[in-house]
Amino acid sequence: EAAVTQSPRNKVAVTGGKVTLSCNQTNNHNNMYWYRQDTGHGLRLIHYSYGAGSTEKGDIPDGYKASRPSQENFSLILELATPSQTSVYFCASGGTGGSYEQYFGPGTRLTVL
């Protein structure tokens, strides 16, 4: 069965600190995504990737970087965390060649104080 895991599941960070959120998928999907979810905004796309070594900006990339070192792993990096980045972050993977639906991780709740 398709599996996407995220770590950590919960994180408290200080303003100005560096935060790295990690995502791992065992689906062998080419595409991976990072979204944030806030009340009233649904799921907003931050960064996505179509394969190892690639990253693309989504709709709200400011303040975030992404890294895709391998097919399985996709990280979201907050170099200088701010309280406005307090949110729930979801990672997803998606296939190609006819299987386009996404599989989501359980989410990471990030609080920036």
Added chain:
Amino acid sequence: AQKVTQTQTSISVVEKTTVTMDCVYETRDSSYFLFWYKQTASGEIVFLIRQDSYKKENATVGHYSLNFQKPKSSIGLIITATQIEDSAVYFCAMREGNTNAYKVIFGKGTHLHVLP
């Protein structure tokens, strides 16, 4: 620009009835894919059903079906014989393009409450 809009913030229905959730989208692509996802109270997000833009017939999976009206850029989700466990937030999503680097964006979601 790519955009997905769900105008219904919350819907309440009585168990065993049928509910329709609306979604409209904007795209410049001639080929695109539309999806509905469900987010449960635990936060889990799962894929429900998909519609390919080039297909005229509406997709159906179990008690979920779609009302695809391409001229109106509309993709409604229909749930028949609703159950208490259908209470959740439902997201509409769209994927554009035929290249490998495709974006998938979501609407803001509709919260469905199924009442006994």
